[in-house]
Amino acid sequence: MTNKLFVLLILFSSISGFSQSNLIGKKAPEIKIEKWIYPKIKVANWQVREVPSDLSGKVVVLDFWATKCAPCVASIPKLNELAKRFPEIVFISISFEKEELINRFLKKMVMYYPVGSDPTEATIKKFGVTGYPETFLIDKNGIIQWQGSPFKLSEKILKKAIGNSETQNSLSINDSEFPHKNSAYDFTLKKNELGMNEASYFHYSPFDINVFNLDLPTIISAFYGYSKSRLLFKDTLLLNNTYDITLKANREVTTEANCMEIFKYLLPNNLEFEMKNIEKDTFVYVLQVYNDIILNKNLTKFDYSGSSKDNLKWRLTGATLKNLKNFLENEYNAIIELKLQLDSKFDFILPSNDFEATVECLRKEYGIELKPQKLKTKFIEIRRKSI
Structure with a gap:
């Protein structure tokens, strides 16, 4: 699987499902895995249970993930916590990766539930999964009651699935994972x-x-x-x-x-670090609008803001000049000073990985200049705390 879509959502957003279809309310497809792979790291007060040969009559949380998918791996502690709080629910996961790769991963990561290797994607395709992570909650009757990001799977949802608003079997979390x-x-x-x-x-x-x-x-x-x-x-x-x-x-x-x-x-x-505001003289780029007619041709038509990148272009949608300034500083490690504050939002398409080309593009296509100048500039000094 060389073209897997690993979904990485950036600042102040949450994961949403990317399956081709919504299966909520439908009978869950058969979960068929020849061999389940169990965690290598043992946890003193938790025993990973074997997957029942027959899942009928069980409430099941099924998570589709991959070892090289950062959001997938980041969600494991959340699923560990829920698995521990709800031992009456069967937690299982499935990856398209081969057993050898999964085993190497499990030597480093604590998991409270087993992994099924599905390299032919037989089960993955039955559930219509095209993006990761994707999680399903299946009730005792085999009906899918919930589908989406594991980060949005909550105690409330699970309690409803087992028909108990105050589950009696829940365990408290009190170990090194939550210090x-x-x-x-x-x-x-x-x-x-x-x-x-x-x-x-x-x-x-x-x-x-x-x-x-x-x-x-x-x-x-x-x-x-x-x-x-x-x-x-x-x-x-x-x-x-x-x-x-x-x-x-x-x-x-x-x-x-x-x-x-x-x-x-x-x-x-x-x-054990501290941050201190300091000022020092340095060369910066002063961002200013020299032709607002050109700039206003790029006023956004969208209600949202965001950015995306391919091999050739950066695309900024619904960006203010302050957003543009912050983007240029982070992308090119430059210091930008903004003399003009505008509430208007614009769309920018800029060259990737080429600051000089970006400066020229802003001048020609957006009526914006970046002029080098020596100014007293604010920085944040980060150092270890004094003992």
């Missing part, structure tokens, strides 16, 4: 050691933050709003790792804004 736990939030942070290379994932929704295999500059840029080009690391050891982070806030005692503030407080405290 920072109190009435307001659960927080975990660890180095990513799965060898995922550049495959990464970032998910934010109210009261639920999930970061997978991201480096510290990317995390700081996303959560604090600083472009990477303005981050000055006094200790390069802080750049050597990527991290997996989860934060689940209790919506009964916190607010959405508090959830973000909790994350911004816990991150530097757990990694």
Whole structure:
């Protein structure tokens, strides 16, 4: 499977299902796997059960995923937690990958449920799965009751499936996977050691933050709003790792804004770094509009904003000039100063991986100039905390 669609959604978005069809309310196709692969890492207070030869009469959570799909791997702790809270439900997963690759992965990752290898995609095709991850909830009668992202699978949905609003068999989570736990939030942070290379994932929704295999500059840029080009690391050891982070806030005692503030407080405290605003003289590019007639020809017609990239072009949709400034700083490691603030939103199509060509494109196609100038500029200095 060389053309698999691995869905990676960027800032402040959530995963949605990408199956060809919605199977909710329909009879679940047969789940036929010749050999189930079981986790290699044992957990002291949890025993992964064998998959029953007959799943009829069972409530089943079936997750389709892959070892090189960052959102898929990032969702495993969430499914582990649910599997532990609901032992009366059968949790299983299926990958199109071969047994050898799955076994190598399971030597590094804790999983509370088995994996079925489906290299011929017999079961995958029956469920119409074309994007990953994709999860199905099947009731005791074999009817699909829920379908979508594993990140959106909740206790409420599972309790409804087993016909019990207050399940008696649920277990409390109290182990090393969830070390920072109190009435307001659960927080975990660890180095990513799965060898995922550049495959990464970032998910934010109210009261639920999930970061997978991201480096510290990317995390700081996303959560604090600083472009990477303005981050000055006094200790390069802080750049050597990527991290997996989860934060689940209790919506009964916190607010959405508090959830973000909790994350911004816990991150530097757990990694023992501090941030300081400084100013210094440096050469920057001043972004200014020299022809607003040309620029206004590119006013957006869309209600949403976003970006996408192929081998030749970057496409920015519904972007303000401030969005453009931040994009240029992060993409080209440049320092951009914006002299004009506009609320209007525009669509840009810019060359990929070529700053000089981008500068020329902005001048000709959008009436925007980037002029080099020496200015006193704000930076964020990041250093380890003093002991």
